[in-house]
Amino acid sequence: MKNYQIATIPGDGIGKEVVPAALNVLHTIADVHGGLSFVSTEFPWSCDYYAEHGKMMPENGMETLQSFEAIFLGAIGNPSIVADHISLWDLLLKIRRSCEQSINIRPAKYFKGLRSPLTNPNDFDLIVVRENSEGEYSEIGGRIHKNENEMAIQNAVFTRRGCESAMRYAFNLAKKRNKYLTSATKSNGIFHTMPFWDSIFNDIKKDYPDIETESSHIDALSAFFVTQPEKFDVIVASNLFGDILTDIGGAVMGSIGIAPAANINLSGKYPSMFEPVHGSAPDIYGKGIANPIGQIWTAKMMLDHFNEEELGQKLLDIIEEVTADNIKTSDIGGNSTTLEVSNEICNRLKAL
Incomplete structure (x- = not known):
């Protein structure tokens, strides 16, 4: 049994909605596969955390993160609480640099079901x-x-x-x-x-x-x-x-909301970090309509990083099947909710 230890940071806005949705997909993959599991530890570091503590993460935050195999990040930023340059440099860029994530990779492809x-x-x-x-x-x-x-x-x-x-x-x-x-x-x-x-x-x-x-x-x-x-x-x-x-x-x-990214530590000394490209979209947070595809595709990139490339490709194929069947959120022309999209992906994974 392969047990992957993941630090999750939902962060701000819709990150708090799409990270749980993507984790549900990862756990479904683990159940279907039977030979691996994902142990997720959540950290509440965000602009809300800054408002309460005066900093984006605790003093020992980086030391804590460095004990994990990967970091799964949602979205950072809420300028109504914290200036963007503070939230960016004191959390996102701090993680990238402290964990020596010297490579960033981002795919783009013609996506079934997306115009x-x-x-x-x-x-x-x-x-x-x-x-x-x-x-x-x-x-x-x-x-x-x-x-x-x-x-x-x-x-x-x-x-x-x-x-x-x-x-x-x-x-x-x-x-x-x-x-x-x-x-x-x-x-x-x-x-x-x-x-x-x-x-x-x-x-x-x-x-x-x-x-x-x-x-x-x-x-x-x-x-x-x-x-x-x-x-x-x-x-x-x-x-x-x-x-x-x-x-x-x-x-x-057709939408930056589906784009994933990986920040790679080449030596393996520190964890790599996986995050969607989209922002925190505070204007739609809490409405249940956030697009989870970017976060779920990011989970696919994390699977690739763990040398689970076959599983990652199956996940991406199912994501495209779901969007092609018009099960998608309103930002990309559908009328489904965040959970309806992620649940459909989970159901199709179970049917493999």
Whole structure:
């Protein structure tokens, strides 16, 4: 029996609705499979926790999380209680950095039962590997002077180790898929960091002669995500570029509300974290209409991380069957509730 120890942080807003729904799906998978179980420990860290305690998590929060095999996060943010930069940096980014989650992966695909805004989506199926710990989101910089002399400086930090880790992860992923890897760059406009990125990519690709590669400038690449997403397989990108591309990926699927993400610790020393891309949507919290697909697809990515890829694929197939049968929430054109969607997925899992 495989027992996976999971720390769950529902967080804010609809995270408190979609995390329980996704956990119910995971427990159903465990019951059907019979050879594994998921032991979930919930932590109430959120903006509400901040309002009561003056911080997003307790002092020993990171030490507590590091004893688990994975972290399953719902959504963070409620600007009516806590400014976004505080909730983001004191919980989400704190976990990513303290647990050395240097890789972020986000898939986007033509999804059965979901209407893409593209006229001809052509069954696209791509995945973005994003460097997740440095790049343009470095904390180095500052502001000086006042009035008309005020100045802000933000330093982008690219290390060979960070770039190479993301690129090798992407190459290895491409080997399992369609053997085609695209590097997002902007070396014609960014003088130092992007030529550095390109040179590392060109060095590493020599170790993967069976992988077809290309480098594409981020502005053109963003346009191609809309005009011809079907041409892409795996894309590797810096922190900022990967962030932009994955939001476009969610948009061309038809809803960012179904998009999943994984923050990967490569060494296994600390847990990886799995979270949907959508926000906390406080305006619909408590109405029972939150879309659970993003969180459930995120659970599929966690199964893949645990080397339960066959189960993960079965789950994704059933998710698509359910949406194709119009059992979906109102944000993607249906009239089902959060529980009706997750319960239908559970029922179809039981029927396997």
